[in-house]
Amino acid sequence: MAMRISVIGTGYLGAVHAVGMAELGYSVVGVDVDADKVAALARGEAPFYEPGLDDLLATHVAAGHVTFTTDFAAAADADVHFVCVGTPQRRDGLAADMSYVEGAIDALAPHLSKPCLVVGKSTVPVGTAAGLAERLLKTAPAGADAELAWNPEFLREGFAVQDTLSPDRLVFGVTSAEAEATLREVYSRTIAAGSPVVVTDLPTAELVKVSANAFLATKISFINAMAEIAEVADADVTKLADAIGHDARIGRKFLNAGIGFGGGCLPKDIRAFMARAGELGASHALAFLAEVDAINLRRRQRVVDLTRELVGGSVANRRIAVLGAAFKPDSDDVRDSPALNVAGQLYLQGARVSVYDPKAIPNARRIFPTLPYAESAVEACRGANVVLHLTEWQEFRALDPAALAEVVETPVVIDGRNCLDADAWRAAGWTYRGLGRP
Numbered sequence: 001m002a003m004r005i006s007v008i009g010t011g012y013l014g015a016v017h018a019v020g021m022a023e024l025g026y027s028v029v030g031v032d033v034d035a036d037k038v039a040a041l042a043r044g045e046a047p048f049y050e051p052g053l054d055d056l057l058a059t060h061v062a063a064g065h066v067t068f069t070t071d072f073a074a075a076a077d078a079d080v081h082f083v084c085v086g087t088p089q090r091r092d093g094l095a096a097d098m099s100y101v102e103g104a105i106d107a108l109a110p111h112l113s114k115p116c117l118v119v120g121k122s123t124v125p126v127g128t129a130a131g132l133a134e135r136l137l138k139t140a141p142a143g144a145d146a147e148l149a150w151n152p153e154f155l156r157e158g159f160a161v162q163d164t165l166s167p168d169r170l171v172f173g174v175t176s177a178e179a180e181a182t183l184r185e186v187y188s189r190t191i192a193a194g195s196p197v198v199v200t201d202l203p204t205a206e207l208v209k210v211s212a213n214a215f216l217a218t219k220i221s222f223i224n225a226m227a228e229i230a231e232v233a234d235a236d237v238t239k240l241a242d243a244i245g246h247d248a249r250i251g252r253k254f255l256n257a258g259i260g261f262g263g264g265c266l267p268k269d270i271r272a273f274m275a276r277a278g279e280l281g282a283s284h285a286l287a288f289l290a291e292v293d294a295i296n297l298r299r300r301q302r303v304v305d306l307t308r309e310l311v312g313g314s315v316a317n318r319r320i321a322v323l324g325a326a327f328k329p330d331s332d333d334v335r336d337s338p339a340l341n342v343a344g345q346l347y348l349q350g351a352r353v354s355v356y357d358p359k360a361i362p363n364a365r366r367i368f369p370t371l372p373y374a375e376s377a378v379e380a381c382r383g384a385n386v387v388l389h390l391t392e393w394q395e396f397r398a399l400d401p402a403a404l405a406e407v408v409e410t411p412v413v414i415d416g417r418n419c420l421d422a423d424a425w426r427a428a429g430w431t432y433r434g435l436g437r438p
């Protein structure tokens, strides 16, 4: 009989993973504590925007390949259980909040009466899996037959379906040959299609994930540090990135300087990594990651300062158009969004802000209800003293700078993503300011 899969936690990661497993041919049940989310998924509707997900979800829900429920008992039959619950930053510090992972294991374990593999996918501090394995052993009726493995996830929002079905690599953190064999079977089609597999112990698998995100964050903060120097040296960081990026050892990807990184993962993951490095006494790793975080946050401040400078010192009562609310394009995710952070700072300084985003306004409204939102880019820009381009949606790149110059009060734009056509905007009469560019 085909393998049965459960996915515990059906947020961004879990919903896509559940659908991906159905696409691989398995019978899948997704379990979440959020009844509204479960109801939407069960209707075949993704509760967030992710290109390509809607169709795949609707197809597999309609065919009965994947079901969603709040009842953990529905997972009892599964052979493999993927744990995909959130590990957000704790409110009282830098560390990850592990209560959801622990809660999920505690809710699942009593239903594990037959041999099965519990596979952690959430991003966790190194050492977590060993603790969870003990917890499982104590509470699962199957005892040692309910084994734990770690299989971190590297998908990017906006490319989540593609990354799930054709990952750059699969990492299997295991403590037995049986667990490795089970994971190889689960992913047999993915492996046959060419995704390489790296088999490790549990702590290495946990560390691979956080170090991958730390490296990506480091690349961005490196280029943003270069942007800081380029700004005072009258050099162009985008040309610099192109030039160093031609070196195959460096590579051009993740060298886009600008307002810096945000989202539900990179910022909280490097902070959780810092907290764990501190606990383990790895003080140099901690100091290194702290600087990556600090450089990143300074870029948001730089945009606020530059805006103030361009309107003559104070933003009070100045009209500021903010194009973008999502942390990156092709996503409606506003978690730790640099764009919203800057909009919020300016608003709190008395600016008359107007924010527009093609997809993320409903989520932005939920976390920042007092910010004024617009229905279109043109509406946001009407009467503006400065336009801030903070999330590089294709829609913003396609704006006609000449037409937009007609609706603003003063044609001044700060390109926080360095990707508008500077020459075209200048030719249309705009004062164009990039970050780290002359």
Ligand SMILES: NC(=O)C1=CN([C@@H]2O[C@H](COP(=O)(O)OP(=O)(O)OC[C@H]3O[C@@H](n4cnc5c(N)ncnc54)[C@H](O)[C@@H]3O)[C@@H](O)[C@H]2O)C=CC1
Pocket: 008, 009, 010, 011, 012, 013, 014, 031, 032, 033, 034, 037, 084, 085, 086, 087, 100, 101, 103, 104, 107, 121, 122, 123, 124, 153, 154, 155, 156, 157, 264, 265
């Ligand atoms: N979003 C992404 O692109 C990626 C996320 N990750 C990691 O995956 C994990 C999940 O992240 P997201 O999906 O973004 O978070 P999310 O917040 O979108 O989803 C988490 C889900 O877990 C559910 N949940 C919480 N406690 C539960 C419990 N006890 N039992 C069942 N469900 C429970 C929540 O209701 C929510 O639907 C995190 O550790 C994250 O770092 C890893 C790679 C990519």
Ligand SMILES: O=C(O)[C@H]1O[C@H](OP(=O)(O)OP(=O)(O)OC[C@H]2O[C@@H](n3ccc(=O)[nH]c3=O)[C@H](O)[C@@H]2O)[C@H](O)[C@@H](O)[C@@H]1O
Pocket: 123, 153, 154, 155, 156, 157, 158, 213, 216, 220, 253, 254, 255, 256, 257, 258, 259, 260, 261, 262, 263, 264, 265, 266, 327, 328
């Ligand atoms: O652990 C996770 O959840 C995921 O985190 C990131 O994925 P994601 O947060 O979806 O977004 P990225 O594409 O990595 O972008 C992160 C942030 O960096 C910014 N960025 C990216 C690239 C760049 O050159 N410059 C830059 O500022 C983006 O605008 C965005 O705010 C990683 O890329 C995924 O591999 C990982 O699985």
